Amino acid sequence: MLVVIDMQGRLLAHLDGGERLADRVGTLLRAASLLDVPVVVTEQNPDGLGGTADGLAAHARSARTIQKHTFDATLEPTFVEALPPAPATLWVAGAEAHVCVLLTVLGLLRLGYRVEWVADAVASRRAADRDVALERARQDGAKLTTVETAIFGWLGSYRHPRFREALALVK
Template sequence: MLPAIDPARSLLVVIDLQARLVPVIAEVDGVLANARHLVEGAEKLGVPVLLTEQNPAGLGGTVPELAGREAMAKMAFDVTRTPGFLDRVPAQADVILAGCEAHICVLQTALGLLAAGRRVRVVQDAVGSRRTENRDAALRRLAAQGADIVTTEMVLFEWLGSAEHPQFREIVRAVK
């Protein structure tokens, strides 16, 4: 049984939400909106955020609504194979994953993190694939492998922990 998501132990990793890739993602508006809520909530709550970009020379940079933040370029689908990535993920981290494609880079990264002994939370309403059946199959496989499947609001409200949190109203206003 996994504990509640602790903002002090969390790392948000947003995978490959890039200009040339997102137009072909099914239900992309919801994926982007939820990824943006997660990034903005993480920044307000002091949770580190890391973006990845798959082959940025070919797929372009991160979408404008998330650009301007640190991004790690990669060629491997599993970012844990990129030199230096795992060094940035504390051993006890709750790694929150969002992005695309769910059945390729998100899946392989989650499997790599699980193999490295990290706790993985995949945000189902903030991940996407070109075809919804690929996303759904990836989420089922990840759950069976030990990843925790969560939603954007689950993450944000677990980070807050209480309606008395100083950022509560601002975060609630953003997601409602």
């Protein structure tokens, strides 16, 4: 399952590398749709920050969207109910790396999930905050990965019937 944290337009504009983040998360969402990987999207305080950015929302149509008011999404019962049973592997991306993404990753690890943190698909307002969050998550047991590694992992083989379509997403 792909977990996309708080990719809201009002937030993205303030992030270091927000445009690139939207591009990388968009690629993950397109690949997840293509390869039938289930997706959960969170929105932090949507009344204040708005919904998922328009360009991303189009790729997340089949995703389950969870509105949250906690920084750690695992404190929202509807979020936990949307997840497969632990110890499933969850790929996590989104914003902000050092707040909602990190706290959710730590919560997922506490619940027994295997977490693949998609390192090139997270951002914070300051690059240093992102870097510290990635290191903290790694120290606590999350595995760091990239968008391309996640997609090729979902494919499993070049013999996958959708290989060429997925390859086109990363070229």
